[in-house]
Amino acid sequence: MANEIPSFLYASYNxxxxxxxxxxxxLNALKTMKTIIxxxxxxxxxxxxxxxxxxxxxxxGIAWTGSNDIANYLAMKGIGYLENVEREKAYVIFDEAVKxxxxxxxxxxxxxxxxxxxxRDYHKMMAKKYVEGKNETSRLFVSLLDIxxxxxxxEKRAAVWAKMHEISDGPFIHFRYATSRSDTTEVxxxxxxxxxxxxxxxxxxxxxxxxxxxxxxxxxxxxxxxNEIEKYMELYPEGxxxxxxxxxxxxxxxxxATAIEYYKKAVNKFPFAxxxxxxxxxxxxxx
Numbered sequence: 001m002a003n004e005i006p007s008f009l010y011a012s013y014n015x016x017x018x019x020x021x022x023x024x025x026x027l028n029a030l031k032t033m034k035t036i037i038x039x040x041x042x043x044x045x046x047x048x049x050x051x052x053x054x055x056x057x058x059x060x061g062i063a064w065t066g067s068n069d070i071a072n073y074l075a076m077k078g079i080g081y082l083e084n085v086e087r088e089k090a091y092v093i094f095d096e097a098v099k100x101x102x103x104x105x106x107x108x109x110x111x112x113x114x115x116x117x118x119x120r121d122y123h124k125m126m127a128k129k130y131v132e133g134k135n136e137t138s139r140l141f142v143s144l145l146d147i148x149x150x151x152x153x154x155e156k157r158a159a160v161w162a163k164m165h166e167i168s169d170g171p172f173i174h175f176r177y178a179t180s181r182s183d184t185t186e187v188x189x190x191x192x193x194x195x196x197x198x199x200x201x202x203x204x205x206x207x208x209x210x211x212x213x214x215x216x217x218x219x220x221x222x223x224x225x226x227n228e229i230e231k232y233m234e235l236y237p238e239g240x241x242x243x244x245x246x247x248x249x250x251x252x253x254x255x256x257a258t259a260i261e262y263y264k265k266a267v268n269k270f271p272f273a274x275x276x277x278x279x280x281x282x283x284x285x286x287x
Contacts, residue, residue, distance in 0.1 A: 061170030063138045064106040071100035075107050079172055083207040084241050087114055088272050098126070105130035109142050137168045158182065171198060175207065184215050206235035210245055217252060225249065240270040247279065256283060 064079065065072035074097035081090035091114045094107040105127045112123035124145045131142045140160055147156045158180040165177035171194060178190035195208045213228030226249045233242040247262035260283050266276035 060135060060137055060168040061173060062106050062141045062164075062168075063134050064104070066101045066103050068101040071097045071104060074100070075104060078107065078110065080204075082110060083172070083175060084210070084236060084239050085207075086239060086241050086270075086273075088274060089270070090114065098123075102126065103130045105134070105142060106138065109145060112145050137164050137170075137173070140164050140167075154180075154182075171203065179211060184219065188212065188215060204235055206232045206239075206242070209235065210241070213245065213249070217249065222249070222252060226253075240266045240273045240276065243269060244273060244276045244279075247276070260284060 064075045074093050078090045078093040078097065081087070081093060090110065094111050094114075097107045098104050098111065108123040108127035108130070112120045112127060115123060127142045127145065131138050140163055144157060144160055147153050147160075161173065161177040161180045164173045174190070174194045174197075178187055178194060181187045181190065191208050191212055195205045198205050198208075209228045209232040213225040213232065215225075216222075216228060217225035226246075229242065229245045229249055233246060236242050243262050243266035247259045247266065250256075250259035250262060260280065263276045263280040263283070266273050267280060271277075
């Protein structure tokens with residue numbers, strides 16, 4: 001494991017360079033964030049080395065992990081970021097995971113979904129290469145990359161998630177299955193089932209409250225939805241997306257000033273939160 005650690009510690013530098021090339025952020029902010037991210041990754045490294053291996057209580061899920069313990073830990077962290085719609089974090093975490101273990105096809109699949117052009121093509125190729133011989137659920141996950149984004153894409157993807165859910169009781173699959181349903185009543189029912197299972201296992205359910213909050217607001221229950229987002233903030237205080245979601249709810253309620261304050265909080269927590277930054281710029285450009 002020792003000879004793999006240096007590559008892992010370059011993660012903060014990789015994020016710094018990637019964001020400098022792709023986002024218009026003040027250079028001083030980037031330098032500050034580089035230091036912060038270095039501390040975060042060192043903390044993750046320490047946690048990964050201290051973690052005991054625990055057998056999953058779920059069966060026939062996507063084979064996210066391989067033979068490298070640190071890469072496996074990163075893969076699990078990346079799943080959490082995906083569920084919490086923190087795609088910037090997920091991209092960097094998964095990218096570092098496949099540098100440590102290029103055979104992690106599920107991480108390649110996630111990276112392909114988060115990428116465009118040659119990057120997407122590369123990760124799709126790697127996902128297809130390394131999923132060979134894996135279980136059906138894993139192969140179905142990779143098959144999502146073959147679905148073209150057209151008017152039938154949502155229906156086709158929903159069918160794949162339904163098939164995966166028939167095979168596996170994994171929480172990531174259940175969450176994606178729930179959110180892929182076209183009937184909001186069914187979405188809420190499945191989220192309730194998943195929340196009950198995760199709560200029993202003492203697993204975090206913040207991301208469920210986030211989705212439930214938005215659905216309730218779409219159904220006209222703004223106050224109920226806002227309460228769900230407050231619960232999300234309570235369960236995932238380290239994330240920036242709860243603050244972004246709370247800002248959106250203030251916008252829905254017509255309170256632009258408070259929405260701006262929460263977008264600022266999201267950006268202060270994670271300066272590369274693209275959605276929050278874009279919303280903040282749009283709301284303040286005329287001020």
